[in-house]
Amino acid sequence: MARWLGGGNDVTTTNLDLWPIGNCQVSGLVDRSGRLVWACLPRVDGEPVFPSLLSGIEAGDDKATGVWAIELDGVAKTEQSYIRNTPILVTRHEDEHGNAIEVTDFCPRYTSNERIYRPVAFVRMVRPVSGSPRIRVRLRPTRGWGNADVTTTAGSHHIRYVLNDESVRLSTDAPVGYIQEERLFRLEHPLHFFLGPDESFSTALMPACMRMLHDTTGEWQHWVRGLATPYEWQDIVIRSAITLKLCQHEETGAIVAALTTSIPEHADSGRNWDYRYCWIRDAYYTVQALNRLGALDVLESYLAYLRNIVESAKGGHVQPLYGVLGEAKLEERIEDGLVGYRGMGPVRVGNQAYEQIQHDAYGQIILCNVQAFFDHRLFRMAGIEDFEALEAIGDLAWEVHDKPDAGLWELRTRQSVHTYSAAMCWAACDRLANAAHKLGLEERYHFWQDRADQIHATIVEKAWRTETQRLSATFSGDDLDASLIQLLDLRFLSPQDKRYRATLYALETGLRRGTDMLRYDSEDDFGVPHSAFNVCTFWLIEALYLTGRHEDARTLFEEMLKRRTAAGLLSEDIDPTSGELWGNYPQTYSLVGMINCAVLLSKPWQAIR
Structure with a gap:
């Protein structure tokens, strides 16, 4: 390019x-x-x-x-x-x-x-x-x-x-x-x-640099050669995968959300955050996407990082994010020596979200780990001891599934029982049941499946709104939030479920702005959001495809690809009117979205025969 x-x-x-x-x-x-x-x-x-x-x-x-x-x-x-x-x-x-x-x-x-x-x-x-x-x-x-x-x-x-x-x-x-x-x-x-x-x-400098260039080129091209790319959009998938790999701190396996700090979500918004840390949520989506391409080295390194996090977790509690060496304390401060991207400060270092309660992290910990119980390609498969360590995480997911938290969008001044967080707690119990069954632990299988079934029933009861015929983003309101699209990817609801289809219609009608999807349209700590969140559009594309709207999904995907930078990448946010990119860059969520949609929408390799 x-x-x-x-x-x-x-x-x-x-x-x-x-x-x-x-x-x-x-x-x-x-x-x-x-x-x-x-x-x-x-x-x-x-x-x-x-x-x-x-x-x-x-x-x-x-x-x-x-x-x-x-x-x-x-x-x-x-x-x-x-x-x-x-x-x-x-x-x-x-x-x-x-x-x-x-x-x-x-x-x-x-x-x-x-x-x-x-x-x-x-x-x-x-x-x-x-x-x-x-x-x-x-x-x-x-x-x-x-x-x-x-x-x-x-x-x-x-x-x-x-x-x-x-x-x-x-x-x-x-x-x-x-x-x-x-x-x-x-x-x-x-x-x-x-x-x-x-x-x-x-x-001698010249031959040393030339050798480094030759060997570095070979190392990356060998890694790419092992990717199971889709037939279509290969260049886009490869560039996204390479950049996701760059977001991994290979020494420990931690995966950072972005390579930058303090690029605002939109002009003069004050929504300037430091994303150079490992969010459990973002890393889950990253390894999920790379797993679809067969990049198991990223998963294995990240699982080693997670095992250290789980072992150090007190009472099973997991923070939303950690430093790349597993640091738990990431105090947030403002650095006045830099005025900010295009003069739009503040410049923040650290992220106070480490102190927040975000219950979805428990599900993402287990969702990342569960593959290790089934995948025979891994150098280290998970066993009984790993399962027992994860049960402590599952216990906490069960305890908090109907309790308020800050949610995946990390609201700083309010808490609610968020449907997405509750669904991730359900996923924690559901996948623990799968792992127990794989290990032949039938008593534990029934134990965790029963918990999963109870959480599922609670969510359906508390989040469904008869008046508007849709699921709400919170148990207490009737809120539209793009995170509800993920109930399909989690297998919480099926594409044929009328409740899901009604919710998807409401989300698309209420949050879609042309090509782009907002996270939500309600006022938060900084007012009403003006920018769209790129990964939410990719979530919509997946949902459109899986509910049978194949052409709509493909058209929207092609439109999103036009928004990429010359390097073939995306940041976190986009202005729905001007198309200008905002937010930290390159952002793992957005790259994950391009990979997942390309894999889902691509014609099969058999098409070339």
């Missing part, structure tokens, strides 16, 4: 047109002018060393900090694309006189000495393509969330940047003085930049 754009410092990123790179340890976002505008160290939830995305100053501005740009003098056109089946980005710049350069950006990730090598490092390689191009390198890291200057020292082939408690080193075969003074110079041969640990480069 490629896009030609006007060049120069006047280009602005108004629609989150950003290209992720990463290695499952660190990640970065490159804008459509080829500038690295977001990257955190030493991991995705660390302090940003390149926070230009949230600085409120266009990255091309001479005053911009927190940016790493390799610029062609007089650039007129820019083209960007990924190396096939990888997150390795190639950006080609050309001026009006035919001078051109090509910049390759990636984070090394490959197998070495029988283990994955994924350093806290970024590699940039620039080569002349035609003519006599002149370039300028602007490397301006920051520290303290934009509040403090960075001290530098230099050697003959490196520049050292002193951050807070650590330093990073740029090793390069480019003239160091040109980089320090940001001078224009002729690019007469390929140059290489390795920004990583503050250590001397032990080998």
Whole structure:
């Protein structure tokens, strides 16, 4: 996929047109002018060393900090694309006189000495393509969330940047003085930049970078080769799967909801949240989608992460989210050193939702784990001990299924008994019954199935509204909420169930805005929402297809695909009127939606025979 754009410092990123790179340890976002505008160290939830995305100053501005740009003098056109089946980005710049350069950006990730090598490092390689191009390198890291200057020292082939408690080193075969003074110079041969640990480069830089590029390309393409992609929309599915993989902190198996913090849900909304943590809910949807493609490595790593969470859970209680190392305390604060995306602060770090009560997490824990009782492909299948540990989670799901919580949308000032949360508690008990039956524990099977049946009856009784002939999002009101669409995916109701069809009709009528679906249309902590939530539209597409509206589903899916960025991705939210993307990016929910719908709607592989 490629896009030609006007060049120069006047280009602005108004629609989150950003290209992720990463290695499952660190990640970065490159804008459509080829500038690295977001990257955190030493991991995705660390302090940003390149926070230009949230600085409120266009990255091309001479005053911009927190940016790493390799610029062609007089650039007129820019083209960007990924190396096939990888997150390795190639950006080609050309001026009006035919001078051109090509910049390759990636984070090394490959197998070495029988283990994955994924350093806290970024590699940039620039080569002349035609003519006599002149370039300028602007490397301006920051520290303290934009509040403090960075001290530098230099050697003959490196520049050292002193951050807070650590330093990073740029090793390069480019003239160091040109980089320090940001001078224009002729690019007469390929140059290489390795920004990583503050250590001397032990080998020649050029062959080392070339080897890293070769091995990283092979590693990603080998991983993609193992995916069971649908016949149609393969490129879309592969790009979504690669990006979901980038959202996994491979060291522990945690899966973060997005690579960014504080991109507002819509303009000046104040709905700015830090999504660089592992939500039990989001991770469930991620592994569910990747399982459909056969990416079992993500599931296995995440299950190891979950086992640590379950073991540390007090009385079976599970938080809605944790840090990538399993940290339970994620105190939320505002960083004033950055004014926010396009000046729309605040910039939040941490997320107070870790203190909330969200009962759906119990179901998602068990839904993720239950596959391990059945899937013989896994290196470690689940057994009796795992089942007994999960029963503590199931006990709590049973206890709270009809109790108020903050719900999946994490309302901060009110609680209700949410139908979606109750249904997830039902799923916890229902799937525990399945696991017990698989293990031959018939007494436990009947025990959990009885609980599941009781919760099911309670939900149908408490959530159904005779007056409006639909299910309500809460037991106490008559609320429309797109989460009710998920009752089908959970197998709580069947596609033929008249109650489900009536609820789906009400949801589509009340929450659909053209191509897009709102989460809800009632006032919340911040007023009435203005943006649509992309995954809700994908939920609608699945429901339309499964209830027999195949053409409607396909048409809506094709429309949603037009909303993607040049990189082929989506953020969390979208403006139903302008089509502008908002919210943290790239967002796992939205990528999951594209994968699930493509798998569901695609023609079978037999169609090519």
